[in-house]
Structure formats: structure tokens, C-alpha cells
Amino acid sequence: MSPIRLSDLAFTLEAVIDDAFGQKAVWVVAETSDIKNYPDRGYCFLTLVERENGPTGRHETLAKLDACIWRKNYHTIRDFEQATGVAFARNIQLLLLVSVGFSPVYGLRLEILKIDPSYTLGNIERERQAVLDALVQNYPDLVWQEAGQYITANQLLPRPTVIQRLALIASPGSDGWRDFRHELKQNSFSYDFVVDEFLTQVQGQGADRAICGQLERIRSSGVAYDAVVIVRGGGSQLDFGSFDTLLMGHTVAGFTIPILAGIGHERNVSITDLLCHESVKTPTKAAAFLIDHNRLFEEGCLQLRDRLSVAARDALQTAREQIDVETERLRFVTYTYFRDRHTELTEKAVTLRHLDPANVLRRGYGLLLRNGRILTQTTDIQSGETLQIQMHDGTITTKVVEL
Template sequence: MNPFSITQFNEYVSKKLNGDPNLKNLPLIGEVSGVSTSGGHMYFSLKDENSVLRAVIWRSNISRIDTSLIKNGSKIVALGDISAYARGGNYSFSIRMVESFGEGDLAKEYNRVKKLLESEGLFSREHKKPIPRFVKRIGVITSDTGAAIEDIKKIITSKNDYADIIIFPTLVQGIGSPASIIKSIETANNYSKSVKCIDVLIIGRGGGSAEDLAAFNDEDVARAIFASKIPTISAVGHESDVSISDWVADARAETPTAAADMAAINTFELREQIARNEQELKKSIAYKIKMERNNIKIQREHLIHAMSGKIREMKLNIDKAVITLKENNPTNVLSKGYALVTKNDIVVSDMSNIALDEIYTIVMADGSFEAKTTSKTQN
């Protein structure tokens, strides 16, 4: 046996394909999916219900084609040739002309579900549950083997050392994926209710073609997300991908990475902020105490000054009272040669109270004596 090299085989197949006249000027009908551009060329897939064909519009042909017809979900009729690439061992459909053929099946179903659920109010803001700011437990519904789950775990653990991550392994594309997503949503809600509370639920997957993301446009999946008692974040595909789950979930993240960032607060930054706030509070309290002490000192000085003034005033009043008492002291009056007449220790100050032949006590400054009245003269 004389074996061929891979290069020889690919070159042979390439020549056969490129040289077959039946594969030239072919009109093909298909639904556009996975549109991208690179180097001025446009790449996408044409598909029907059973097969997918890689397609390309080379930069030299783009100016002759209405590229607005080339969008995900649109159905087109394309004229072109089969072009084989020997080195890569693949072939694609090189397009020279495009006509519109209407809306593709996936796009039709997407618009049907979107219109129905929107009319029922499932997208209304009033039904959106707030995403908690401080979460203790984050549930993740996605494939446990894809890149999305690794990105989610990496983002959460890099910024948050408090929240737990609970993964619900889920089939997120292909046959059976809608049922798998619905089951995981129900399982997460039952777990949250009966085992440990889940604060937020991330539902999604990484990027892919329209077919890969189709499960998240399923009507039953959308209704399961809406019925979730746990606040939900939809994170499907890339930034430009918008699925039905994005519309019905409580919040939408552009990517699974963005969903992880949205769900988990940065506990490291939070601790630093708390420490800064604590220092600022201590400084503020110390400053307040200092100001209050100064204020108390000033108030004390004002009080002492006021009390000193009051004491001086009271002392002056006392001195005046003493002088007045001294001036009105009977003893002082008696020292001037006056006498005090008493009867049974009662001062007699009126001549009408003097009776004849009565004995009265006469008090003088240096003593007293008794006298008997023999006569009286009334002025």
C-alpha cells in the first residue's frame, strides 16, 4: 500500500471541488447565522433545518452586494461557488450575489415568543425583582464544563471571599437543553426554599451561533425564569446577543463574566472602605471631643466670671445691709445719749402707753435702771 500524505489528499479533494462545474454559479437558499467580519471579508453560515454551510463574501465582492440583507436570522438566496481550502481541509460557499427571501425560522420563532410574552407583561419593569447588593450565596445555571463557569468562578473569587457559589450543571445547547434549563431553575428554587437560601441566580452560557443560543429563546424557559422566586440575571452569549431570557429575567448582563461582576460585591474594597470610614469616624469623634472640651472650658470660664460678678454684687449688697443695720442698731442710738423705755421686755414707744405710778425699765447704752412714773407730759 502506498499511502497519501494529508496535504496530497486535501489538494486532490480541493482540485476536484474547485474544478467541478456543477459547483459553480450555484443558487442556494438558507438562513444567515453567526455573521462576523475580518480583514474586510464577511463570514457567516447558511443553514436549513438539517445542515449548515460555511459562507464568505470576499472583500472584492462586498461593494456589489447589499450587506444589510446579511444579518442573523434573515433568509437569503445566494449565488456563488464552492471554494475548497486545501491547507485547512475545508470548503465554503463563496458568494457573489444576494437576494432576500424573508425571515428565517429561528428569527420567526424568536419574534413570536417575544411578542407573546411582551403582550402578557412578562417583560414589565414592575415584575423585576431587585438584585441584592450583599449576597451570601450565588446560584449558577450553566454547563459545568464550559468556559463560562470558569469565568464566573474566577471573577467572583477574585473580588469576593464571602459568597458561596452553587453550580447547577445544565445542558445549555442542543436537543433537551430547554428541559435541562427549566429543571435546573426549579431545582435551584427548591434548594433555596428547603436547604439554604440562594440570593441570586445567574442563568446563561458563553457565546455561540444562533442555534447554540436557541434554548434561551424557548418560551417555556422564559416562563420558568419569570416564575423563579430567586432574583435572576440572564447572561447569554456576547454583548451583541440578546435572548428572550434577557428580556424576562430580573437583570441582564452582557456576558457571563459581567453577570458574575454584577452578582458579587467586592468585599476586599468594601473592607478597605470600612477601614477608611472607621479612621475618618475616629478622627471626627476626636475632633468633636476636642471642640466640646474647648467649648466646656469656655463655658466654665464664662460661668466662673459670671459667678464672680454675682458674688461681688451680693457682697456689696451685704456690706450695704450691714451698714444699714449698724446705722439702725438701737445700741448705736443709745450711745448717742438716748434711752429705751420697756415694760415687761416690751418697748414702750408711745406716751399713751405710759401709766402713772408704774415701774418701767430704762435701758441706756452702758446699762439699765428702773423708774417709777410720777407724772407725764403729752406733746
């Protein structure tokens, strides 16, 4: 068989492929790899791959093709990121509309015309739902559903009345760490917080194990923390993968200290957000939540102080009025008592004046005396003895002649 020129083979392949796929577009599912993005030039080169788990558990590559996005369709990257919150990066499984082209010089290449964001969002949601279902099924004492809401043991922990001692999990030197510490320190109420830092990676491969390792350190430290705070700055949905794992969900749901999560922006809700004690959207809002929590306690104390002040003032006013009433009553009772006693004394004085022997003698009575002793009975008197009779105006001597 006579050999043919390479160009003849290439032109033949080009004709065959053009005949089969020319002017056609097909939807394919593939994973991104080896991305070379040139935003300033408006084009992107990448490799699309398909993998499956092999007998040993390792990923085996079934297919690999080069692909590109030219300037006219470069907006599809921005559209995809805005629709999903997922950064266009490697190792993402996408649903792509592509056209197939072959160049004798550059070989086979797929041109990406469109990326379907709903497929990516659906994949993320299906994976998250599978994790939540596994948690509910395998750990019903830690995670369960009520009225369509996920309830966890961590959510039901009592929240301290005042939160002061914190364990902070964050990436060292990150914006999230910096925003949280700044907001907490600069609070307008001058509240003091004690913050012990447990710094670690919070995104990327193995981040969930690193975070759970820090949670275990906190648990075994023996320190009575009021709360654990996990913070990170915003990012793409894929950056939240470490907060959507089964390990992270199980650890957070059953953790014995209330966990406050401030790990994303408004559009990001992770499994950790759903299962922790309290979730806010950013590190700054996490700090604000703690400040507001303590402010509510202080306002309650201030309200109680005001109520106590009013109650004390009212009680004193009532007591003053009662004292005035009792004083007036005492004054009246005292006046009446002394008036009555004065009347009694006056009556007794009159009686005493009437009973005074001198007054009795004035009325014509006399006193029979023996040597100055008053005699009141005839049996005490003997015939022939000499006695005295005291009259009003003097005393006379008399002799008893006969009894």
C-alpha cells in the first residue's frame, strides 16, 4: 500500500469531520482542565476531560479534547459566573454547547458557544441535598427536619446571656479575619471580647478536615468559650465546598459550643450555614451580631434600671403619703388620748377635792381622835376615856360619859 501525504490525511479528516459536524452544535458534559484565560484579549484555551472512578478508586480519564472560547462568545464566561456565583475554573463539570472543528495545522478542537448555568447549579444543589439527606438518615440525634427546616443539636444549645470569650477560626491574614477583628475591636459601645485564634485554611482541598481539626482543638482545650466563630471572605460557590461536606455538617451539627458562621455573601448558603447555631453573611456581620447580642443585654439592664428607679420613686412617694396619713392619724389619736386623760384627771381632781378631809369637815363633819389616831368604830372606844374631836376650825377635847 502506497503511503499518503500527511496533509492529505489531515484534509480528509477535516472533510469527514466537517461533513459530520459542520454547521452543527452539540451539548456535551465535560470537566474543565488546563485553563489558559486571557481576559484582556477576550479568548480562553482549555482542555475538556471525562473521568470515571476506576477499580482502584482513582479517577481514570476516558476522553480529553482541546477547546477554546473566542472573543465573540467570551461573554459566556461572565454570564456563567454571574448566574451561578461559581468562578470559571478547572475541575468544574459543565454542560457546554460546542461546535466541532478540525484544522490540518492545529488539529481537533471544540469551540465553546454557550455554558448552561442551570446544570452547574443543579449539580451543586444535588450534591448538597445528598449530604443533608445522609446527615438526617445517619445522625438523627444531631440533625432532623421540622416543618421543612433543618434542626440541629448545635442550634438548640442555650446562647450565653453575654458573649465575651470567643474561639475564632479563620485563614491567617485574610480579609475575613481582618474585617471581623476590626469590627469587633472598634465597636461603639467599647465592649471587650477575649478572642483566641485557631487559624487554618478555610477553602480548597482538605479545608474541611483542617477546620474540623481546629474545632476538635477547641473542644478539647477545656476553655469555657461562649461561642465559636468561623469566618471567611466572599468568593465563588466552589470556594464554599469545604463547608458543604458530610464531615463538616456532622461536626458542626453536633458541636457542643454554639457556632456562629460568617462565611459568605448574600447569595451563598452552605450546609454549615444551615446547621450551625447562627449564620450571618459576612465576617463584619458576624462581629456586628455579637455586639448587638451584648447590646440587647445591656439595654435590658438599662431598662430594668429605669424600671427600678421608677418603682423606687413610686414606692418612696407612696411611703411618704402613707407616713403623712399615719402621722396625721397618730396626731389625732394622740390628741384624743391626752384630751380624754385630761378630762379624767380633771374629774378625779374634783373627786379628790370633794374627798379631802378638810372639805368634809367644812361640811359639818368631825373626826374622832385618840392621841392623833382616827377612830371609826365604837368598839374601839371605852367609857370614861378622854378623846379629841377635830372640827373644821380646830380641835376640842371630850370625855366619853356613856357608851
